[in-house]
Amino acid sequence: xxxxxxxxxxxxxxxxxxxxxxxxxxxxxxxxxxxxxxxxxxxxxxxxxxxxxxxxxxxxxxxxxxxxxxxxxxxxxxxxxxxxxxxxxxxxxxxxxxxxxxxxxxxxxxxxxxxxxxxxxxxxxxxxxxxxxxxxxxxxxxxxxxxxxxxxxxxxxxx
Numbered sequence: 001x002x003x004x005x006x007x008x009x010x011x012x013x014x015x016x017x018x019x020x021x022x023x024x025x026x027x028x029x030x031x032x033x034x035x036x037x038x039x040x041x042x043x044x045x046x047x048x049x050x051x052x053x054x055x056x057x058x059x060x061x062x063x064x065x066x067x068x069x070x071x072x073x074x075x076x077x078x079x080x081x082x083x084x085x086x087x088x089x090x091x092x093x094x095x096x097x098x099x100x101x102x103x104x105x106x107x108x109x110x111x112x113x114x115x116x117x118x119x120x121x122x123x124x125x126x127x128x129x130x131x132x133x134x135x136x137x138x139x140x141x142x143x144x145x146x147x148x149x150x151x152x153x154x155x156x157x158x159x
Contacts, residue, residue: 013145013148013153017141018153018155018156019158021137021138021141021155022155022156022157022158023158024134024137024138024141025060025088025138025155025157026099026157026158027134028058028124028132028134028135028138029060029096029099029100029103029122029124030099030103031127031132031134031135032124032125032127033100033103033112035127035128036112037124037125037126037127038100038112038113038122038123038124038125039112039113039114039122039123039125040100040112040113040114040115040116040117040118040119040121040122041114041115041116041117041118041119041120041121042069042072042073042076042118042120042121043114043115043118044113044114044115045059045076045114045121045122045123046072046076046121048113048123048125049076049079049080049083049085049123053079053083053085054083055125055126056080056083056085056123056124056125056126057085057086057124057125057126057127057135058085058086058087058088058123058124058138059076059077059080059085059086059087059088059121059122059123060088060089060090060096060121060122060123060124061073061076061077061087061088061089061090061120061121062089062090062091062092062093062096062119062120063089063090063091063092063093063154064093064120066120069120072120072121073120073121076121086138086139086142087152088138088142088155089152089153089154089155090154090155090156090157091154091155091156092156092157093119093120095156095157095159096119096122096157097117097119099157100112100116100119100122101116104116
């Protein structure tokens with residue numbers, strides 16, 4: 001199935017909105033890091049999803065050319081859909097890796113579950129004190145996109 005060449009203008013996603021949501025996602029990642037609610041790496045993410053799926057708010061999956069990683073991502077994606085976990089797809093894994101690396105450089109000590117060098121899958125857990133404004137914005141964006149008739153957009157993290 002392919003997308004029609006002339007999609008409804010009402011379904012078009014404003015580039016500014018995507019940019020805003022990309023900044024919102026970056027803020028959510030930073031907040032999850034600060035509260036120790038960030039898990040990196042396919043294996044660690046799989047273990048967390050298996051044991052405590054109800055604690056996961058967002059699953060971030062960056063695009064990859066690695067077939068093996070892509071297959072693992074598809075399995076994680078299916079599990080997340082089945083368990084009502086929001087899936088956010090990114091265009092660029094390098095920007096995600098850079099962001100997490102910068103966060104790790106600023107703080108000494110363990111703040112991330114799993115392997116911070118593996119950003120093929122990143123999970124953000126629910127905050128214990130309830131949603132923040134950025135969490136709510138990202139959830140609302142996701143729900144709005146799910147109501148549209150074409151695939152979810154891939155976000156691009158800002159530099």
